[in-house]
Amino acid sequence: RLRKWQSRLRVSDAAERNLAFALSELDRIASQLKLPRHVEEEAARLYREAVRKGLIRGRSIESVIAACVYASCRLLKVPRTLDEIADISRVDKKEIGRSFRFIARNLNLTPKKLFVKPTDYVNKFADELGMSERVRRRAIAILEEAYDRGLTSGKSPAGLVAAALYIAGLLEDEKRTQREVAEVARVTEVTVRNRYKELVDKLNLKIPV
Amino acid sequence: MVDMSNVKLRIENIVASVDLFTQLNLEKVIEICPNSKYNPEEFPGIICRFEEPKVALLIFSSGKLVVTGAKSVEDIERAVNKLIQMLKKIGAKFGRAPQIDIQNMVFSGDIGMEFNLDAVALSLPNCEYEPEQFPGVIYRVKEPRAVILLFSSGKIVCSGAKSEHDAWEAVRKLLRELEKYGLIEEEEEW
DNA sequence: GCTTTAAAAAGTAAGAT
DNA sequence: ATCTTACTTTAAAAAGC
Numbered sequence: 001r002l003r004k005w006q007s008r009l010r011v012s013d014a015a016e017r018n019l020a021f022a023l024s025e026l027d028r029i030a031s032q033l034k035l036p037r038h039v040e041e042e043a044a045r046l047y048r049e050a051v052r053k054g055l056i057r058g059r060s061i062e063s064v065i066a067a068c069v070y071a072s073c074r075l076l077k078v079p080r081t082l083d084e085i086a087d088i089s090r091v092d093k094k095e096i097g098r099s100f101r102f103i104a105r106n107l108n109l110t111p112k113k114l115f116v117k118p119t120d121y122v123n124k125f126a127d128e129l130g131m132s133e134r135v136r137r138r139a140i141a142i143l144e145e146a147y148d149r150g151l152t153s154g155k156s157p158a159g160l161v162a163a164a165l166y167i168a169g170l171l172e173d174e175k176r177t178q179r180e181v182a183e184v185a186r187v188t189e190v191t192v193r194n195r196y197k198e199l200v201d202k203l204n205l206k207i208p209v
Numbered sequence: 210m211v212d213m214s215n216v217k218l219r220i221e222n223i224v225a226s227v228d229l230f231t232q233l234n235l236e237k238v239i240e241i242c243p244n245s246k247y248n249p250e251e252f253p254g255i256i257c258r259f260e261e262p263k264v265a266l267l268i269f270s271s272g273k274l275v276v277t278g279a280k281s282v283e284d285i286e287r288a289v290n291k292l293i294q295m296l297k298k299i300g301a302k303f304g305r306a307p308q309i310d311i312q313n314m315v316f317s318g319d320i321g322m323e324f325n326l327d328a329v330a331l332s333l334p335n336c337e338y339e340p341e342q343f344p345g346v347i348y349r350v351k352e353p354r355a356v357i358l359l360f361s362s363g364k365i366v367c368s369g370a371k372s373e374h375d376a377w378e379a380v381r382k383l384l385r386e387l388e389k390y391g392l393i394e395e396e397e398e399w
Numbered sequence: 400g401c402t403t404t405a406a407a408a409a410g411t412a413a414g415a416t
Numbered sequence: 417a418t419c420t421t422a423c424t425t426t427a428a429a430a431a432g433c
Contacts, residue, residue: 112330154410155344158341190412227429253403265405366407369428
């Protein structure tokens with residue numbers, strides 16, 4: 001009888017210790033990324049739900065917490081790249097991505113709920129690049145036309161937004177280098193260049209020389 | 210009825226598990242396998258490659274094998290028989306015919322139509338689409354059990370099926386779902 | 400869970416020239 | 417800048433850690 005009691009206490013002890021560790025890790029990531037409180041709270045809620053459904057088995061607490069942070073950002077439309085989260089997590093991007101897809105599947109986080117409009121990424125990157133409202137509008141118009149022309153399926157949203165901002169910068173005389181847009185979007189210059197070429201070619205954009 | 214007349218499937222890889230029903234001394238087996246690798250510390254089996262038929266074999270001391278890279282079931286049978294002939298020279302005894310089980314078949318294919326994957330992901334239930342991580346939509350078919358990767362070009366990859374018939378059945382189910390949610394007739398209106 | 404093997408799809412990445 | 421090579425995703429088995 002007493003033994004059973006003790007083992008239960010031990011189990012709840014371990015569970016509490018794990019939760020405390022998870023929440024402290026969440027706090028660390030949230031503060032470093034300067035995430036709004038509601039995003040951190042949603043990530044905590046997702047994590048508790050994942051624990052309740054036994055989704056942590058076979059995965060590290062750290063990768064699941066990082067995945068919950070990313071999922072929370074997606075759900076609440078607070079643009080953050082997986083790279084930014086991976087930078088401050090001890091777990092690598094690939095592992096966080098796996099945990100993210102796993103919890104998304106099991107917590108019914110559908111592509112629809114997780115969809116973040118390119119517009120939100122345009123604003124985030126433009127903020128970091130100090131670009132004007134005029135450039136943002138232009139970039140969004142380019143992205144909309146690209147979508148209508150079927151040029152965006154399967155492509156990295158970050159790469160597309162980076163290229164659109166690069167082009168909009170040239171058109172509106174607020175140039176930023178490919179290196180600068182690539183850096184904020186966390187893609188390579190080659191990706192920006194490839195998207196840029198395709199958009200300029202297929203949308204017949206006239207770039208001032 | 211779903212129109213499958215424009216759909217193509219091509220076999221790319223077959224994985225089979227095989228039981229030779231004979232224990233093997235891998236140290237002896239290595240010496241008769243030309244291009245093979247054996248590092249028990251990193252992997253318990255011998256990794257052996259045949260050029261004809263072009264397959265890769267994983268050989269275990271239990272007498273069980275994994276044959277991969279084949280493009281046909283016949284290739285697997287030929288590879289297994291070839292290995293058996295080699296093992297006989299090294300003194301292995303075979304009391305019964307090997308048991309070959311097809312475990313997985315991978316196909317590449319084409320649905321013959323382009324897709325707006327954002328639209329597919331929005332309406333097709335139980336699918337995954339994370340273009341930042343992988344360019345295709347991932348769709349899991351329960352029965353027959355298989356997974357299909359759908360790309361915007363309409364090209365697909367179907368894996369997990371245990372027969373060509375199952376692969377076609379899985380693709381048929383995906384097409385039924387795409388049709389059900391109005392994702393088939395698009396084309397102009399993206 | 401991981402290790403090893405094969406193969407395709409399309410996109411992105413990395414290192415070399 | 418462009419090329420080549422390589423890695424992301426999917427499935428499954430083998431024996432052992």
